[in-house]
Amino acid sequence: MKILNKNIFFIILIIGYLSACTAPPEKTYLGTASLRIVNAVPERYNLTFFINDTSKTPIALNFSDSLAYQNVNAGTSLIYTKASGNTVNRSDLTFLFLPKENYTVFIAGKISKDSLSYISFKDSLNNPTQGKAKVRFINTSYNSSSLDALFSNRTTDSVYNYGNIGFRAGSNYLEFRPGSYYIKIKQTGGKTVLVNKTAIDIKAGKIYTLWAKGLIKGTTNFNLDVGILNDN
Structure with missing residues (x-):
């Protein structure tokens, strides 16, 4: 009788183990x-x-x-x-x-x-604060380890508001007033401006994605540049 009880207990343990291993x-x-x-x-x-x-x-x-x-x-x-x-x-x-x-x-x-x-x-397609636009920056440049980007409408600005954005990474959305902007891009920690794109018009209530594309020192068709996507 004791042997039978032990066998039953052993079978119950096996069933419990198999049940636990079954994927949900x-x-x-x-x-x-x-x-x-x-x-x-x-x-x-x-x-x-x-x-x-x-x-x-x-x-x-x-x-x-x-x-x-x-x-x-x-x-x-x-x-x-x-x-x-x-x-x-x-x-x-x-x-x-x-x-x-x-x-x-x-x-x-x-x-x-x-x-x-x-x-x-x-x-994030939630509306920006009234009277403003939302802009983020994404790095898809294959041979860039990390990039800094300055997005501004004032030529005196020198602080890069999108910093240390690695390949395959992106920033949060930042809000800006509508107007005509420029973007400068350099490698993180570097001094050489790799991209200087001007006349980027943004409008209130709109959401934008700026994305670094191409290659640093790439050929004419694939040189580092900035693309602009309208998110809404």
Whole structure:
């Protein structure tokens, strides 16, 4: 009788262990998210972006091209990229789209170096303070370790308000009054101005993403520059 009880106890332990090791069911998400796709790969490839084997780029994207926001199903999805019709090596990964969130995904890195990567951000589309605009800065420049950016409408300003933004990183949104602005970019800790872009007009109530694109000392078509995205 004691042996039987021991066997029953042992079986219960095994069942309990197996139950504990069973993976919990994957959470189901309902609804949709919004997605904007940007080609930040500084090479001559036409890129198409796929979610669960469905193309989300009806027109292939050249370098610095972007698409408007589109709805995608919320939940965990498989994403990958094709370059000129061929699936990019190691470009597939799972991505969780949360319902009612807005995302920008930059396809970045260098395909020729087998180093394609995704830079994703949740976009805050809440209205700025009345009478102001919101602006953030994102670094997608593959060969820049870290960048500083000065965004201003006063030529006397010298303090870089976006500092130490590494590759694949971005700042929070900052608020500015409407007007015509310029942006200067240098490597963090450096003195040489790599980009000096002027006549950037921002309007009250609008939200903008400034993104460093291209390469430091790149060729003419892929030299470091600043792109501007309208978030709303």
